[in-house]
Amino acid sequence: ADKPAFLSAEELEKTLRRKGPGIKVTEILSSGGGGAGMGALQVGQEFEDVETLGTATNDWLSDGVPSEALLRHRYHLTALKQKGLSVTAQHASTLKENVQNSDGTVVFAQEGSGGIDQVKKLAKENIKHFIINPNPQELRDWLTEHDIESVFVTGSREAEVKGITLIVMDTLRTAMEPAPVTSDIYGTDEIADDAASEDLYGTTEVAGEA
Numbered sequence: 001a002d003k004p005a006f007l008s009a010e011e012l013e014k015t016l017r018r019k020g021p022g023i024k025v026t027e028i029l030s031s032g033g034g035g036a037g038m039g040a041l042q043v044g045q046e047f048e049d050v051e052t053l054g055t056a057t058n059d060w061l062s063d064g065v066p067s068e069a070l071l072r073h074r075y076h077l078t079a080l081k082q083k084g085l086s087v088t089a090q091h092a093s094t095l096k097e098n099v100q101n102s103d104g105t106v107v108f109a110q111e112g113s114g115g116i117d118q119v120k121k122l123a124k125e126n127i128k129h130f131i132i133n134p135n136p137q138e139l140r141d142w143l144t145e146h147d148i149e150s151v152f153v154t155g156s157r158e159a160e161v162k163g164i165t166l167i168v169m170d171t172l173r174t175a176m177e178p179a180p181v182t183s184d185i186y187g188t189d190e191i192a193d194d195a196a197s198e199d200l201y202g203t204t205e206v207a208g209e210a
Contacts, residue, residue, distance in 0.1 A: 020178035022144035036155030039168035104129035108155035136174035
Protein backbone atom coordinates (compact mmCIF):
# COMPACT_ATOMS: atom_id res chain seq x y z
CA ALA A 1 0.00 0.00 0.00
CA ASP A 2 1.10 3.58 -0.56
CA LYS A 3 2.77 5.35 2.34
CA PRO A 4 2.61 9.09 3.08
CA ALA A 5 5.48 10.97 1.44
CA PHE A 6 6.78 13.15 4.29
CA LEU A 7 9.39 15.58 2.96
CA SER A 8 12.46 16.66 4.91
CA ALA A 9 12.81 20.29 6.03
CA GLU A 10 15.35 20.87 3.27
CA GLU A 11 13.06 19.43 0.61
CA LEU A 12 10.14 21.51 1.84
CA GLU A 13 12.12 24.74 1.45
CA LYS A 14 12.59 23.97 -2.25
CA THR A 15 9.01 22.92 -2.97
CA LEU A 16 6.75 25.29 -1.03
CA ARG A 17 3.22 25.43 -2.44
CA ARG A 18 1.20 28.60 -2.93
CA LYS A 19 -2.33 28.98 -1.63
CA GLY A 20 -5.20 29.48 -4.02
CA PRO A 21 -7.36 32.63 -4.30
CA GLY A 22 -9.57 33.16 -1.26
CA ILE A 23 -7.63 30.75 0.96
CA LYS A 24 -6.67 32.72 4.08
CA VAL A 25 -5.30 29.86 6.16
CA THR A 26 -2.13 30.87 8.04
CA GLU A 27 -2.19 28.21 10.77
CA ILE A 28 -2.91 24.49 10.78
CA LEU A 29 -3.39 23.02 14.25
CA SER A 30 -3.11 19.37 15.23
CA SER A 31 -2.77 17.34 18.41
CA GLY A 32 -0.06 15.32 16.66
CA GLY A 33 -1.92 12.01 16.56
CA GLY A 34 -0.71 9.55 13.94
CA GLY A 35 -3.02 9.55 10.93
CA ALA A 36 -5.19 12.59 10.26
CA GLY A 37 -3.20 14.76 12.64
CA MET A 38 0.22 14.00 11.19
CA GLY A 39 -1.07 14.33 7.64
CA ALA A 40 -2.34 17.83 8.42
CA LEU A 41 0.97 18.90 9.97
CA GLN A 42 2.91 17.73 6.95
CA VAL A 43 0.68 19.60 4.50
CA GLY A 44 0.84 22.72 6.64
CA GLN A 45 4.59 22.82 6.23
CA GLU A 46 4.32 22.43 2.47
CA PHE A 47 2.63 25.82 1.98
CA GLU A 48 4.02 29.34 1.99
CA ASP A 49 2.88 31.56 4.86
CA VAL A 50 1.34 28.67 6.82
CA GLU A 51 2.52 27.68 10.30
CA THR A 52 1.89 24.41 12.12
CA LEU A 53 1.12 24.29 15.83
CA GLY A 54 -1.26 22.80 18.36
CA THR A 55 -1.57 21.20 21.77
CA ALA A 56 -0.45 17.58 22.27
CA THR A 57 -0.83 15.18 25.19
CA ASN A 58 1.83 15.19 27.91
CA ASP A 59 3.37 11.88 26.88
CA TRP A 60 3.62 12.93 23.20
CA LEU A 61 2.96 9.31 22.20
CA SER A 62 0.78 8.63 19.16
CA ASP A 63 0.58 6.03 16.39
CA GLY A 64 3.17 6.73 13.73
CA VAL A 65 4.75 9.71 15.53
CA PRO A 66 8.51 9.13 15.91
CA SER A 67 9.37 11.45 18.81
CA GLU A 68 8.60 14.44 20.99
CA ALA A 69 11.43 16.32 19.27
CA LEU A 70 9.69 16.05 15.88
CA LEU A 71 6.41 17.40 17.23
CA ARG A 72 7.99 20.12 19.33
CA HIS A 73 10.75 21.43 17.08
CA ARG A 74 9.60 20.73 13.52
CA TYR A 75 5.85 21.08 13.90
CA HIS A 76 5.87 23.53 16.85
CA LEU A 77 3.41 21.68 19.04
CA THR A 78 3.29 22.27 22.81
CA ALA A 79 2.39 19.84 25.57
CA LEU A 80 -0.79 20.08 27.59
CA LYS A 81 -0.14 22.16 30.71
CA GLN A 82 -2.34 20.11 33.04
CA LYS A 83 -0.47 17.26 34.72
CA GLY A 84 -1.66 14.00 36.23
CA LEU A 85 -4.60 13.48 33.87
CA SER A 86 -5.61 10.08 32.57
CA VAL A 87 -4.96 9.33 28.90
CA THR A 88 -8.66 9.81 28.12
CA ALA A 89 -8.76 13.14 29.97
CA GLN A 90 -5.62 14.31 28.18
CA HIS A 91 -7.11 13.63 24.76
CA ALA A 92 -10.33 15.42 25.74
CA SER A 93 -8.35 18.44 26.98
CA THR A 94 -6.14 18.68 23.89
CA LEU A 95 -9.23 18.47 21.67
CA LYS A 96 -10.87 21.27 23.63
CA GLU A 97 -7.81 23.54 23.50
CA ASN A 98 -7.28 23.05 19.79
CA VAL A 99 -10.93 23.71 18.97
CA GLN A 100 -10.87 26.86 21.10
CA ASN A 101 -7.60 28.10 19.58
CA SER A 102 -8.77 27.83 15.96
CA ASP A 103 -11.41 29.46 13.76
CA GLY A 104 -12.79 26.12 12.66
CA THR A 105 -12.27 22.37 12.89
CA VAL A 106 -12.09 19.74 10.14
CA VAL A 107 -12.71 16.12 11.14
CA PHE A 108 -11.74 13.10 9.05
CA ALA A 109 -13.19 10.02 10.75
CA GLN A 110 -15.51 7.10 10.26
CA GLU A 111 -19.19 7.81 10.63
CA GLY A 112 -20.29 7.15 14.20
CA SER A 113 -16.91 7.98 15.70
CA GLY A 114 -17.07 9.38 19.22
CA GLY A 115 -14.59 12.07 18.24
CA ILE A 116 -17.09 13.56 15.79
CA ASP A 117 -19.66 14.03 18.54
CA GLN A 118 -17.03 15.61 20.80
CA VAL A 119 -16.02 18.11 18.13
CA LYS A 120 -19.64 19.03 17.40
CA LYS A 121 -20.28 19.68 21.11
CA LEU A 122 -17.11 21.74 21.61
CA ALA A 123 -17.58 23.75 18.41
CA LYS A 124 -21.14 24.67 19.36
CA GLU A 125 -20.17 25.55 22.93
CA ASN A 126 -17.35 27.80 21.70
CA ILE A 127 -19.26 29.22 18.69
CA LYS A 128 -16.83 27.78 16.16
CA HIS A 129 -17.23 26.45 12.63
CA PHE A 130 -16.75 22.76 11.85
CA ILE A 131 -17.00 20.39 8.90
CA ILE A 132 -17.01 16.58 8.89
CA ASN A 133 -15.38 14.46 6.16
CA PRO A 134 -15.28 17.03 3.35
CA ASN A 135 -13.99 16.32 -0.13
CA PRO A 136 -11.54 18.92 -1.55
CA GLN A 137 -14.18 21.17 -3.13
CA GLU A 138 -16.34 21.16 -0.01
CA LEU A 139 -13.33 21.99 2.13
CA ARG A 140 -12.24 24.82 -0.18
CA ASP A 141 -15.75 26.31 -0.13
CA TRP A 142 -15.93 26.06 3.67
CA LEU A 143 -12.53 27.70 4.17
CA THR A 144 -13.35 30.62 1.90
CA GLU A 145 -16.97 31.10 2.99
CA HIS A 146 -16.00 31.44 6.66
CA ASP A 147 -12.65 33.24 6.10
CA ILE A 148 -10.86 30.53 8.07
CA GLU A 149 -7.34 31.60 9.03
CA SER A 150 -6.60 29.08 11.77
CA VAL A 151 -7.85 25.55 11.15
CA PHE A 152 -7.68 22.55 13.48
CA VAL A 153 -7.53 19.17 11.71
CA THR A 154 -8.29 16.02 13.66
CA GLY A 155 -9.63 12.54 13.07
CA SER A 156 -8.88 8.85 12.94
CA ARG A 157 -5.48 7.30 13.43
CA GLU A 158 -3.86 5.16 10.77
CA ALA A 159 -4.40 2.08 12.93
CA GLU A 160 -8.15 2.77 12.90
CA VAL A 161 -8.60 3.76 9.24
CA LYS A 162 -5.89 2.50 6.91
CA GLY A 163 -4.90 5.18 4.42
CA ILE A 164 -6.38 8.08 6.41
CA THR A 165 -3.07 9.99 6.39
CA LEU A 166 -2.95 10.06 2.60
CA ILE A 167 -6.65 10.98 2.36
CA VAL A 168 -6.15 13.97 4.65
CA MET A 169 -2.98 15.10 2.87
CA ASP A 170 -4.60 14.88 -0.57
CA THR A 171 -7.77 16.65 0.55
CA LEU A 172 -5.96 19.53 2.25
CA ARG A 173 -3.45 20.04 -0.55
CA THR A 174 -6.09 20.04 -3.25
CA ALA A 175 -8.42 22.35 -1.32
CA MET A 176 -5.71 24.91 -0.60
CA GLU A 177 -3.85 24.96 -3.94
CA PRO A 178 -4.70 27.32 -6.83
CA ALA A 179 -5.34 24.43 -9.23
CA PRO A 180 -8.98 23.65 -10.08
CA VAL A 181 -10.54 21.26 -7.63
CA THR A 182 -12.03 18.00 -8.86
CA SER A 183 -13.76 15.45 -6.69
CA ASP A 184 -13.94 12.48 -9.05
CA ILE A 185 -12.27 10.14 -6.56
CA TYR A 186 -14.78 11.19 -3.91
CA GLY A 187 -17.89 11.07 -6.09
CA THR A 188 -20.00 13.93 -7.36
CA ASP A 189 -21.66 14.93 -4.13
CA GLU A 190 -22.74 18.47 -3.32
CA ILE A 191 -23.74 20.32 -0.19
CA ALA A 192 -27.02 22.23 -0.28
CA ASP A 193 -28.02 24.55 2.54
CA ASP A 194 -25.53 22.91 4.93
CA ALA A 195 -27.30 19.58 4.60
CA ALA A 196 -25.46 16.30 4.92
CA SER A 197 -24.26 14.66 1.71
CA GLU A 198 -22.79 11.32 0.79
CA ASP A 199 -18.99 11.12 0.51
CA LEU A 200 -16.05 8.85 1.19
CA TYR A 201 -17.24 7.87 4.69
CA GLY A 202 -20.96 8.23 4.11
CA THR A 203 -21.78 11.79 5.23
CA THR A 204 -20.31 15.25 5.03
CA GLU A 205 -21.61 17.62 7.64
CA VAL A 206 -21.10 21.37 7.72
CA ALA A 207 -21.94 23.82 10.45
CA GLY A 208 -21.38 27.52 10.83
CA GLU A 209 -21.40 29.34 14.10
CA ALA A 210 -23.88 27.83 16.48
